[in-house]
Amino acid sequence: MDNDSGDDAVWQVALDWLMREHEESLNDADREALHAWLAASSQHRRVFHEAEQLWLLTGMIPRSDERN
Template sequence: MNPTRPRGDDPVVLQAADWLVKLHAGEMDEAGHRALHAWRAQAPEHERAWQAADELARTFGRVPTGLGVPTLESARRLRRRVLLRSTVLL
């Protein structure tokens, strides 16, 4: 594991994810942008978590919709099959 990258179960990472969702959902006004900026400046780990979340969002943004949606649907169907098989085995 890279020690400079935040972990997904870290509360700060979850906060960064919440900020990212609000930003991309168009729910942030000027006061929200100021609050995000203040949160990022509050601690170095906040800024690291924000940078990691933003990088992930940019990466997902580069996946073509025609590829991303079918891939996610395929993963969902596979997960259902695995759960069904596990249930049957139990």
């Protein structure tokens, strides 16, 4: 991942969303806000996807059979 000047802030927002999504259940308003943030920019979607992949690779997201 390249970290241009705006990427650091986008990366932080993506991580914040990931942590919120996996530490608590997002309510409808939060889920809509996440979808709006993702829809606002291809950079947001790319960085969020990269953050998800990193999270999965480090084992921080439980396997689907371990989730609720």
